[in-house]
Amino acid sequence: MAGKPKLHYTKGRGKMESIRWLLAAAGVEFEEEFIETKEDLEKLRKDGSLLFQQVPLVEMDGMKMVQTRAILSYIAGKYNLYGKDLKERAWIDMYVEGTTDLMGMIMYLPFQPADSKEKHLALIIERATTRYFPVYEKALKDHGQDYLVGNKLSWADIHLLEAILMAEECKPDILAAFPLLQAFKGRTSNVPTIKKFLQPGSQRKPRPDENYMATVRKIFNI
Numbered sequence: 001m002a003g004k005p006k007l008h009y010t011k012g013r014g015k016m017e018s019i020r021w022l023l024a025a026a027g028v029e030f031e032e033e034f035i036e037t038k039e040d041l042e043k044l045r046k047d048g049s050l051l052f053q054q055v056p057l058v059e060m061d062g063m064k065m066v067q068t069r070a071i072l073s074y075i076a077g078k079y080n081l082y083g084k085d086l087k088e089r090a091w092i093d094m095y096v097e098g099t100t101d102l103m104g105m106i107m108y109l110p111f112q113p114a115d116s117k118e119k120h121l122a123l124i125i126e127r128a129t130t131r132y133f134p135v136y137e138k139a140l141k142d143h144g145q146d147y148l149v150g151n152k153l154s155w156a157d158i159h160l161l162e163a164i165l166m167a168e169e170c171k172p173d174i175l176a177a178f179p180l181l182q183a184f185k186g187r188t189s190n191v192p193t194i195k196k197f198l199q200p201g202s203q204r205k206p207r208p209d210e211n212y213m214a215t216v217r218k219i220f221n222i
Helices: 014-025 038-046 068-078 086-107 114-143 155-170 179-189 192-197 210-220
Strands: 006-009 031-034 057-060 063-066
Touching (some): 006 014, 038 210, 057 068, 114 179, 179 192
Parallel strands (some): 006 031
Antiparallel strands (some): 006 057
């Protein structure tokens, strides 16, 4: 029997967090080996584990998988979270790409110079409320179902919930004009595996603080 997936990344969110979310939502237990120093990263590079010299790295099913999108697609496909046919998969991909764009903006907020953070935060809120969230609100309204694609929990829903919670950290009432997304958030947060991941003590990582950012800058020479 194959062991648990092993995740190699820093002890924080970054690009690995969506992988943690997806595994947790699928009910898959995983182990983590944290990269805490530049030497830890160099060791992975030297032993040939990193195909493109970059993390995230996930050891799973006998593979050493890199590239976030490839890892997520594999997990979604393996655990029946990727639609029933190519059309549903295409919709899931489109929705995921949208939330990825929004989460990318939020992820890089702590890296912004102090004098431009406020401007970047305002842009995140503007894009979330005028470009991204209206798409998901309309999708839920148009088909009248609980989930984005095929009326079944998919990677698209898990990714959207993660994006919503990240956006709410930027502006707690960001969903004020989106009643269907508010209901969606409540519904998906109560899926048992997701509810468990949202509890204190899970492997979900906290919002990055200054100490974490200093560690990341050191490891990756930022």
